[in-house]
Amino acid sequence: MTSQHPPLAVAMVGHAFMGAAHSQAWRSAPRFFDLPLDPVMALVCGRDAGRAADAATRLGWAASESDWRRVVTREDIDLVDICTPGDSHAEIAVAALEAGKHVLCEKPLANTVAEAEEMAAAAERAAAHGVRTMVGFTYRRVPAVALARQLVAAGRIGELRHVRAQYLQDWIADPEAPLTWRLDKERAGSGALGDIGAHVIDLAQHIAGDRILEVSGQLDTFVKERPLLAAGGVGLSGTAAAERGPVTVDDAAAFVARFAGGALGVFEATRFATGRKNAIRVELNGSRGSLAFDFEDMNVLTFYDAEEPAETAGFRRILVTEAAHPYVAAWWPPGHGLGYEHAFTHQVVDLVRALGAGVDPDPTFADGLQVQRVLAAVETSSDTRRWQEIPA
Structure with missing residues (x-):
């Protein structure tokens, strides 16, 4: 495919789950x-x-490193995508x-605030030379x-009076279930809190157009040890106690928050919500109405207008597939829903x-630092x- 636009040469570091999603986005x-x-x-x-070369072939990259x-x-690379x-x-x-x-x-931007501050400072210095940064809070692009x-x-x-946000997995x-890198604090930074809680923190602040000022929270780790991974990443079956390792991150997080504008927030992130695979729900209640989003029905937004007459008032189900809706005009006719991967494409766009x-x-990166x-x-x-107060 030829283009009349200047090229943007992209290099992606990492090619597992997120690498596959990002590759799909760069292609589409x-x-x-x-x-x-x-x-x-x-x-x-x-x-x-060897695996990088295989990923290049499978995911559509011209070369591997x-x-x-x-x-x-490399002088021939314009953008680095970190996965x-x-x-x-x-x-x-x-x-x-x-x-x-x-x-x-x-996301999350880093494993610690100190690392995130270093990244944000580097981004600020680079911005003076026209170099830009973005954090992959992809659900914004649904x-x-x-x-x-x-x-x-x-x-x-x-x-705005209330914000409720949940991210539930099982x-x-x-x-x-074996001890993966996501259960190791040195590699992952935190567990459910940073892995999925970061998403709903960003979503809530983004939709509200407001930031969290202070929080009161509770973390818990329900399973303290897990089977170690065998060579090749396969969980060991029937392992002895000596072949188990400690879980050093949280399994679940719950907290309340106060927003700058005065709204009260309630947040939950867990990887122990049995039966929930990737359930994200955000609801906002205000003086004139409410709205709610549920990722398990991701092409729908429900909206309540409190100023309608009582005899007709009620939550309205908006099917967000019209050309007038954000991003949708580039895709399919009304009623033909989009999926998880489309948000990554919109992020690239x-x-x-x-x-x-x-x-x-x-x-x-400054926004990513605030979430951190x-x-x-x-x-x-x-x-x-x-x-705990959140520094400005």
Whole structure:
């Protein structure tokens, strides 16, 4: 496919679950949307050269590499897309920014506030030279979520009073599920709190157009030890006690929050909600109405207008598949729903359009740092049993 737009050479570091989703987005974005730059899938990087080469073939990248340090210094790369575990985000991102590369980094931004601050500072320095950053809070790009943000910004629910946000999974509810990197604090930073709680923290603040000021939270780890992974990543069956390792992150997080505008928030993130595979729900109640989004019905937004007459008032089910809705016009006819992968495509679209316009994409590393501070405050609150303020 030829393009009349300048190329944007992309290198992706990491090629597992998120790498596959990001690859799909880089492939599809220029085929459905008119972009000011033409993304070129130049290379994919992974620690194992053989697996990286296989990923390049499978996911559509032109070449592969096994050392990210060589990637970020290549003159023929414009943007580095980071899809690795959190323990490597800061090192890769800072090096890429210092080499003059735009950076898209998966969430949460880092494993600690200190790392996130280092990344945000590097991004601020790079921005002075026209280098941009974005954090991958992908659920912002679901059309129904984008519509919810528009309705709140337009004042359709009035003064915000309540925010409720949940992210529920069950993939480690079985105590014999193996000990993966996501259960290791050194690699993952935190458990349900950072892995999925970060998403609903960002979603709630994004839709509300407001930030969290203080939190009071509780973390829990229900299963303290798990079977170690065998070579190749397969869980050991019938293992002895010596072949088990400690879980060093939280299994579940719950907290209440106060927003800058005065609204009260209630948040829950767990990987022990038996029967829930990827359930995200956000509801906002205001003085003029309410709205709710449920990812298990992701093409729908429910909206209540409190100013309608009582005899006709009620929650309205909006099927967010019309061309007038955010992102939808580039896809299918009304009623033909979009899926999980489309939000990643929309993320690429927004990023490339911001780069073409020479403006910061949304959310930036500074936004990612703010979420990181909320995560840290929830963890500290759980440890101290006290309310924690979020630094501005």
